[in-house]
Amino acid sequence: MKARLFTTTNIIIQITVGLFLITTSTSSCYYDKEEILYPQSACDTATVTYSSSVVPILVSNCTSCHAGNTPSAGIKLDTHADVKIQVANGKLWGSVSHTASYSPMPKSGSKMSDCNLTKIKKWIDAGAPNN
Ligand code: HEC
CATH class of the missing domain: 1.20.5 (Single alpha-helices involved in coiled-coils or other helix-helix interfaces)
Incomplete structure (x- = not known):
């Protein structure tokens, strides 16, 4: 028991x-x-500017092909004026968001992170200022 x-x-x-x-x-x-x-790795979309948010994304993902004397598709993305042209014709957002009928970018790479896309979208929606 x-x-x-x-x-x-x-x-x-x-x-x-x-x-x-x-x-x-x-x-x-x-x-x-x-x-x-890792506080610095969080997606900070509170203060999005062209120089601090958009340029670093373009430099890491796009300007290897879209800058210089012979940019791919004749599209330059290394000055604000150049980028603004692609914003105005809808191609910048169309290509990075992989919208049908646009050529998906980065070319032969995977779609960019949601964080990067959110920053670009926020900047475009603000009127793509040169700030
Ligand atoms: C490895 C080279 C390469 C990289 C990196 C690249 N592109 Fe492209 N891009 C091209 C080529 C080549 C074309 C011509 C269309 C095609 O071949 O799909 C093109 C076309 C485009 C177009 C025109 C799309 C259309 O539908 O007319 C835009 C806008 C564009 N790229 C933006 C970007 C952006 C923004 C990035 C970065 C996120 C990027 N590209 C990264 C090579 C590249």
């Missing part, structure tokens, strides 16, 4: 410990949040 009681208690303890471990390992903790761990 005493041995059986001990065994039952043991099982209860094991289940309790097991449930505790499952609960603590599956619930996500505060410090799992990327934007808290």
Whole structure:
């Protein structure tokens, strides 16, 4: 009797410990949040400007082909005036958002991150200012 009681208690303890471990390992903790761990990697679209937001995106993803004397498709993206032309004709947003009937950009690369697209869209919607 005493041995059986001990065994039952043991099982209860094991289940309790097991449930505790499952609960603590599956619930996500505060410090799992990327934007808290790495604040600089969070997508900051609060203050979007041409020089601080759009230019770095174009330089990393586009100007290897769209600048210089022989830009791809004759499209230059290295000055505000050049970029503004592609904003006005709808091709900039059409190509980066992979809208049907536009050639998807970056060419032979994958679509840019939602963060980059949000910044570009916000800047275009603000009238594509040279700021
Ligand atoms: C590897 C070279 C390369 C890169 C990188 C590249 N492009 Fe292009 N782009 C091209 C070529 C080539 C064309 C001509 C159309 C085609 O071949 O699809 C083109 C066409 C375009 C067009 C015209 C699209 C249309 O439908 O008429 C736009 C706008 C454009 N690119 C913008 C961009 C932007 C913005 C980026 C960066 C996000 C980018 N490109 C990155 C090579 C590139």
